[in-house]
Amino acid sequence: MAALFGGELQDPYPAYSELQEIGDGVHWSDVMQGYLVTRYADARKVGSNPKVFSSDLFYDSAPSWHDAGESEHLRFLDAASRLFMFADPPMHTRIRSTFRHAFTPQAIEAWRPIVERITTELIDRYPRGEEFDIMPGFAADVPVAVIAAILGVPDDMRPRFREWSYAYASTFDPMIRGAQRNRAITTSLELFDYLGELVAARKVEPREDLITTLVQTKTIDGDNLGDVELLAQLALLLVAGNETTTTLIGSGLTLLFDNPSVLRGLQDDVSLVPDAVEEFLRLDAPLHWVLRKAAVDTPLGDRVIPAGSIVWAGxxxxxxxxxxxxxxxxxxxxxxxxxxxxxxxxxxxxxGAPLARLEGQVVFEHILRSFPGIRPGTAPALRRATNSIARGWETRPVIL
Incomplete structure (x- = not known):
């Protein structure tokens, strides 16, 4: 199990399957200091009842990850502790309500031209017939460029946004500690500062972008989010959107290369791409483990999880x-x-699920239509990323 969470396993799915079939599929992990939940019904149960499985836990449940005597750590925690993904109602409900105008079907469809333009722009940089790694220069760039455009960030800030995104994402990995966590926090604070400048600017001069929408949207309580609350959610949008779509592109291509008959079928009928994207997401989820805390003694599997215990839904x-x-x-x-x-x-x-789905659909429709001869490359060697919580792809060589 240590190998599983240390990231050494390139393919964790056989281990997951084995854990599912041992006992009731719920297991204590010394490495993760919590219970691992591996079966569908139990994992869904963890997400169904926030009164029983609380989200209000992440940062105050692992004090060893952070240094209370470090001003940068405290400043980071002040923002990160306001994330609605780590909050229960009513805080969660209040903060999430500000997104009710941002991710409507109409808003998502209005972003389609942006996603199509960026996808074409980025993939057209690569030579046809030559081998290259699609992960660092395309799969990683598309979601950053899209969310930057939607937020209203200048194109020349894309490289910094990408750097900030990876640093902030690493702070969610409990295996990142010590000097590595210090560097990640310092870089994440640069992101917070930049987003704070954008929020302040949009209050003075509104624009047609997502930051302006969120600045102007009242919560269900009739107030606006505070500045720190808002920038915390904006940073989360950047990280979550980046990780999900980047992983989706790498996983989808790998699955298609491993299943050439499916690849040919999609090339013949790209109307099937939305269903294919859902299957890519199912077979290789970008986020492997979701953290909760048992608020009360509660049955799960064949046991009772004690109140206060950490629960990892797989x-x-x-x-x-x-x-x-x-x-x-x-x-x-x-x-x-x-x-x-x-x-x-x-x-x-x-x-942000609707945006991730849109990005995935546009990317794969474009690739399937434009590059009927796309095939896997051999160098660099195909390799997964080693984050123990969100397992993406470090490399994915292709030939267009």
């Missing part, structure tokens, strides 16, 4: 649970009732 494991999905390890584009947990479940269902 979304990636649950997505391949044979109790829920037939042929759980197979890529089945026509799969019906594909209610995977990659965006999790309940009140904390990912607010």
């Amino acid at each position: 979304a990636a494991a649950a997505n391949r649970d044979p109790r829920r999905f037939t042929e759980p390890d197979a890529l089945v584009v026509s799969r019906e009732n594909n209610k995977h947990l990659s965006f999790f479940h309940g009140i904390h269902f990912c607010v």
